[in-house]
Amino acid sequence: MHDLVQYIQSYLDSNQTPGAAGNIFWAVVYVLLVFVGLSIAVIAMNWLERKILAHMQVRLGPMRVGPHGLLQPIADALKLLLKEDIIPEEADKVVFWIAPFIVVLAAFTVFVVVPFGPTHAITDMNIGILFMLGVSSLAVLGIVTAGWASNSHYPLIGALRSSAQMVSYEVAMGLAVVSAIMMTSLNESNTGTLSMIGIVQAQLAQREWFLFKFFPLGIVAFGIFAIAMVAETNRAPFDLPEAESELTAGFHTEYSGFRWSLFFLAEYSAMIAVSSIAVTLWLGGWLRPFPNALSGPTWDLAFSLIPGLTFLFLAGMCFYSTVRMPKHPLFRIQTMGLAGFGALLAAIGLVLFIPAVRVRVSDIFWFSAKVAGFMYLYIWYRGTFPRYRFDQLMKVGWKVLLPTGLALLIVTAIWGMRSAVWADVVVPMWLGFVDLLRRIF
Amino acid sequence: MTDPNTLSPLDLDTPDKTFLDSNELVINMGPQHPATHGVLRVILRLDGEKVLGLECVIGYLHRGVEKIAENRTYTMFNPYVDRMDYVAAVSNGLGYCEAVEKLLSVEAPPRAQYIRVILTELNRIASHQLWLGTHALDIGAITPLFYTFRDREEILKIFEKYCGARLTTHAFRIGGLQYEAYDGFEQDVKNFVSFVKPKIDEYEELLTTNRIWLERTKGVGVISGKDCVALGVTGPVLRASGVKWDIRKAQPYANYKNFEFDVPTGQNGDTYDRYIVRMIEMRQSLRIIEQAVEGIPEGPIMAKVPKVMKPPVGEIYHSIEAPKGELGYFIVSDGSTQPYRIRVRPPSFVNLQALDLMCRGQLVADVIAVIGTLDIVLGEVDR
Amino acid sequence: MNPNLAANPPVATAFFFYGLAAVMVIGGIMVITRKNAVHSALALITTLLAQAALYLMLYAPFVAGVQIILYAGGIMVLFLFVIMLISIERASKERQFNKLWLIGIVAAAALGGLLIAVYTTTSKGRTMFVERPTSYVESQNTQAVAAFLFDRSTGMYMFSFEIASLLLLVAIIGAVVMAKKRI
């Protein structure tokens, strides 16, 4: 028993990810934490998307279930779980069954290597980013099989569209990622890394987010990735596979109830996953803003207070809304619920001020805040853009993003190795040229 | 392989090959499809995603309006026409009332004419707003829908205040109007005009220069003016193809000749031009409304019309410029209280014929855009 | 990144090996027995993923990553795409094996016998592969692979790598030429 406690406690001082420390207990804990956190994030994202989109579109969004519709996602999830499970008669039953699980597995597995902090990752793989890209590309298998197994025209077209789209944009995405990875190798030993944690540490060591590295190369790479990741997750304006007005619902037309909700879950966690990649590669991962410029204990303290203050601010919003609630007795429960939610947020905020918690959690907070920014972008796109047509989508992918990515890759490589290129290529060539001229004349 | 353009979409006698080779994928779009604007069924013959041809199957909303007319008196039939193009019910009523008035040789008094024009133009704006919202939604922009519906609501409020109904208004009577304009009608309309002007800019801000919107609409569903004329296509679709034909100018009815307004035309005849034409039309309608509200005369609102209408034996064709195109009524009277035959020339039905021509060689996604841009209302197509 | 990474002893190697091996073999059998090509493809994907896991056990994470991203995510999608393009309703109702199935199985059995003979005779009395205990550096695997492929001093496979890229280019052009309807 003592050994067990020792085993569990030993990790806390080890300053490693559970995977690296080889601590199975904490690995399991982290897996559960990530799973629960992801589910909560998806639920929150669902509510936020509906509310934000609603307010962009001059309407209120969900208002009835819970105060300001806070319980709406839960009600929806319950509804989906209780719905009748329909499998089309002509469908390929086994494949129809498996397809959503492939998508969900692919979307969830990538979080094994997502670094929420220097030690807050389930594990740190040597091939981290490759693993993320590879596993997230498996989702396309689920989509293709879902469309095929439905044995119907619209899902099949949706599946073919989606697979073509995802495979195409993976290429551009990969090129952008490679250009960021090359930036990690700019150190004394010239060794880059694919490890997610290593990439963030490289940004810390180079005192610069890769977004601003080699201006404007980093921004261009980030731009390519930011476009490709929207296409990769099949979201507006690249939501052709599920283009409602054309293909009814694309590859998941025939899906309903629980299995449909799995696709939904997978879509949102894939969004979070690709945003995590973008945050890790270009936006400094868990690093707080200005880790080098504004360093020192005072700044550290100031920045570490922000998580708690954010929650207190949200709690304040809740209390303000509570005061503004109609005073009618019918709204009593809703008012109480909102006040309770505010109290919960305030409690979380206060807990985040405890020094021991503050130190451990601020990484996670900054990472999540950056990812949340991307989530807002996704919603914003959806509210703003019309949908691309398929050939235009392919044109953007292959004729714009891919050449740009290739050129970017070469330029980044040359610029990153500019001293070597100068010494080994340009100068010898120039000398040879001069020599040639001298021989001729 | 035979030339795909000569085949009917339903011509399935071609060998049943898979769509890799001879590329015949026949897809049934509708009648329950979110983007066919009601219950239109389109049978698409596809080469991958390219449309080889299509055929519209209509009649799912057929109610026999024309047949019903033969068993109703002229007055009784008036509300029925509202149910054809239900998003532009006022225009339908105007066309019918004017046709019967022509048959009876009466003319509505000037005050009635002015109020008719105001309401009709308001309805034109409402119809275009609904079109814009749904069309943008089809192309994937979901936000304009809510903006247009928010503003259309103001028009419907005016309708409701005027006659009690919001959609199928039955606003006009043969010979004039049933109701005098309510107190503050003019002020309401003026308020609306000043309210909606910046809103139209808002729609344009979201779409007109949006890159994706341009890519989705430019060069899509092109139809030449010649083809339009040959197919009888009218309205904004015709004007966007460069033919300056607006019945309000060409064969002025009501008192449109008293108002100053421009007839916008496009050059390319593509979806984008149709969009622009309709946006300009909305502004022009506002111009007409402004003039009409300023110049609205005092006087009676009902001409002298017999209680029991017995038009002389004869026939009449009268057409007006409805939001969607030329809306014509052909009425044959046998001298009795009931029309012998009424035939409606609905713009949606005629415009829908151009769908096949406009979609050939385009992609599936363009079919959606083209159906949207034709601005059809299935109630009017099927009647 | 972490030098201690290699110090962790592998856990339950036998359990994972036999589990993954079973998945692979069952997947392999499904590949060659299913009527429906999509089922075969799914079985093959399972096999490939299990194999990627085995690569991880063999301290070859980069190869495992390439296996996932290229094989499971790329090639198999291509396969599924093609299966869906060509009609298979008819194919799944037809005879599945060709006339040479008996000869094929006999040939395979003979080869199998040969392999068994090789493995048993050479390992008789002594172990065929004498493995020395060593620390496998997993955390630098990608860098080591890169050194073989790209490094100026140690990159002995640089030329082969370029040849491989040429091969891929030829394959792309060839595939496009053959699959295109009208060139």
Add this chain to the structure above:
Amino acid sequence: MDAMLNISTLHYLVLGAALFLLGIIGVLTRRNVVIVLMSIELILNAVNLNLVAFSRYWQSIHGPNALHGQIFAIFVITDAAAEAAVGLGILIAFFRNKETVNVDEVNLLKW
């Protein structure tokens, strides 16, 4: 029992051999070209497994950086990608002309 539980290179070789045989059987007996192609992938993977297992063995002798087997495996995967692309291209061309996916119906040199 110990030999069973101590996973050595030989274990991987046996597994590779089993997959190789399955692939051979698939290639020799199936009619459907797609499945034949997949069986070829199976064979290539069996080879890859052997190569990576050898690589680990080689590492145990020549130090951790002796990764030649893994490099070969990467080349084989490259090859497999090229093979699949060309093979499926041929398959589509073939299917377009013959409307079949069965190997034993490809018995003409031209048609």
